[in-house]
Amino acid sequence: MQILIKGGRVIDPGNFNAIADILVEDGKIVKIKSNDNPRQPPTSNEQPATSNQQPESRTIDATGKIVTPGLIDMHVHLREPGHEYKETIESGCLAAASGGFTAICCMPNTNPVNDNSQVTKFILQRAMIADTVRVYPVAAISKGLEGTGLCEYGDLKDAGAVAISDDGCPVSDSQLMRRAMEYAKGFDLPVISHCEDLNLLAGGVVNEGAFATRMGLPGIPNACESVMVMRDIALSELTESPVHIAHVSTMESVRAIRAAKKRGVLVTAETAPHYFTLTEDDVGQYDTNAKMNPPLRSKQDREAVREGLADGTIDVIATDHAPHSSIEKEVEFDQAGNGIIGLETSVSLSLKLVEDGVLKIDELVEKMSTNPARILKLENGLRAGNSADITIIDPDILYTIDVENFCSLSRNTPFNGREVKGKAVLTMVGGKIVFEDKIK
């Protein structure tokens, strides 16, 4: 099988940015040839197979498109095992592929929790059967996410875990967090921290401030997140271990991470499209599809998150894809489940950052591909010899987000009906096309 991706703007951040052709053969990138000649208009999308060509060879016209290393979403909840009515590994992988992702990391808060090698292996086996995108399990920091005992990181690493996190449940015990960082270091497993002080949370369901006050909803102060970000930075310094801060939502967190990076702390950070797109006001009249944890914050916080993305304080855009059914969402606001799905809207929402001048397109690709790969030590990049994990993005296509077209089993997104520009049109994993939109 030979595939030629022709005439697209090929972006491999820090390495390559030019109109080029990529030749893929047997699942690998064989050649990237810069194409500086004046472009000739393509005669047709697919070149007819001739007798001396392999019957399966194909040319993809990527003119006007952006060709990037496969996008990686390092923060996804796949819900299997345990909550298959919300999402399965299969449906989640399809959603990822149609959102332009070639790899996803799944968080351990399943039932049973991914805190032992059996569950890790089960997830990988299901992912192999799904045979769509690459699935990298994130295992738990503590047994049962209970924050009382360490999991067997050696076993988990051997089974295929790429990082550890108690996502959804913060590690409240600072000593346990310290030891987790130290112990995980021996296995080269990055620690991903869900930063939240449960005492400061105090039953809050939306951002603390004028909106919460008006709506009579208990608020979550910014400090609920930032005190733990600061703690984990201190523990990272103490242990000289890397820590990755999940779903950064506040100005104070951005500042703390920026200052820590400046003095050389091994801290990295991610945020999600909803934190740089929406604010607390988007909760509107108690819309449970705008309820997540951390909550949508103020305009100031949104601005700080965008600045953090722009200056490199925030390394990664991850979605925190959190499928919930109507059972969790069609209930009273304070009782509704936290989280929204994100795999199938992330590229479109993130491209807006380029349009708004917050990021250059190279930087966006970095945050959605290069940087997560670097943090998780995964192969990445459009280079000869690498596995052909490639995403093709049409940056100009205008469309309206419609949940009815989603591959995810869940529909919980505040972005339904939103007009957006740009989307992934082709996703290739190991040379196999796992998603293809109609290319004009």
Add this chain to the structure above:
Amino acid sequence: MQLERKNILDMASLSVDEISTILDTADSMKEISQRPVKKVPTLRGKTVVLFFYEPSTRTRISFDIAAKRLSADSLSISASSSSMVKGETLIDTARNLEAMNPDVIVMRHSSAGAPHMLARMVRPCIINAGDGMHAHPTQSLLDLMTVRENKGEVKGLRIAIIGDISHSRVARSNCIGFTKMGADVIISGPQTMIPKGIETLGVSVTHNVEDAICDADVIMMLRIQKERQKSFLFPSEREYARVYGLSKKRLESAKDDVLIMHPGPINRGVEIAPEVADGPYSIILDQVTNGVAVRMALLYLVAGGTRNADTD
């Protein structure tokens, strides 16, 4: 008089004209409760469901009496006696109620926004009888009615609301309601009980109770819940009473014609001294009386009585 709306969800969504219409209607309803035969046929054949997910005595009884005086059929459901205890969701319970064709659902719920959700999902008129810490529009309307009755008009008055503003739906609704009707609202209490951004409702804040009291035309005290000590909102009832409570002595600095209000139930000796609650400035029981009139007015206006009540 007409009201072009199906639901009464909060004070924020009511216009000045609508509030005036409701208050005028309530004024005319009040007389019915003073008759020897306290019943008019206005809402005969209408069904009013009192859907109370949270315990309530005053508000539920007040609505029940209001419905009965207008000849509506009223019935009460509480969380403990409903299928909620069997795990039925709020929406399912509401849809089942809807299937029996009630005209009005009066709803009290511990979750903010629950009546708003119901209003989107079911046909009957929804009247919010208190949702979490969010809104208690019928309380605010009866407070407006009581102040207007005693002072002639609300506009230009200075209203002090003192206590746990954070957890009070009454405070929120009154901040919005009184401000909307042209009064100046000043709120006071310990910082732990003042929610962030409350000024955006158009009110001013002071942590000195004396400042709030001295120029006030109306002083509204809020109930202090003892269990809030556990979330560190205040150290003791004793200290609260001493620093923030409305004592007879503290009242000496108030205006001569000040009115004392309280949405109830009162904690004698904590936020309000017994002699103040029972004293000459207190209109606390007038509030309760007017509650029935306001709720009659609302039921009449939303359930679309075929004849005007005052002509009966």
